[in-house]
Amino acid sequence: MPPLGRLVIYTKKIDALVDFYCSHFGYQHLRIEGDRIVELRAPDGGASLLLHPASKGQKAGQSLIKLVFDVQDVPAFCEKAKERGLDFGPIHQADGYCFATAKDPSGNSVSVSSRAFVVSP
Known part of the structure; x- marks a missing residue:
């Protein structure tokens, strides 16, 4: 079975989440020019978090x-x-x-x- 590699988090607060997960859980962020997704890589090989801009209709924390x-x-x-x-x-x-x-x-x-x-x- 393949391991879980990534989780997508839809958010309107990408920069705040980058700061949060990097500061409190040791993630490293990767921004690729032209890509609207920011990848947060786990410090010890765990699943990455992909921060994706939320659409207008998506509610935070739902x-x-x-x-x-x-x-x-x-x-x-x-x-x-x-x-x-x-x-x-x-x-x-x-x-x-x-x-x-x-x-x-x-x-x-x-x-x-x-x-x-x-x-x-």
């Missing part, structure tokens, strides 16, 4: 998707993010892992979760 970033120490990540101006909501405890959620500048849900680091029985 998707049924949440971006989840794998973080071993969720409380520490959230504390460092707060120092950089990103406030996550409460840290929730689940079955052996925890997670917290915030919004990007376009109103999309973004979560950090330690689920990927839970050892299976």
Whole structure:
């Protein structure tokens, strides 16, 4: 099966999202002259984010998707993010892992979760 390579985010705030994902999650941006899509490349080979200009009819934050970033120490990540101006909501405890959620500048849900680091029985 091929791996997930890219996710498209429709937005009216491309520059704000470039700053957000590069500053808080380590993405590198790639702008190709003449292309209206801005590619954000993951720092460790994860899926790229493609920022696509939203049409007039698209509403911000109206998707049924949440971006989840794998973080071993969720409380520490959230504390460092707060120092950089990103406030996550409460840290929730689940079955052996925890997670917290915030919004990007376009109103999309973004979560950090330690689920990927839970050892299976």
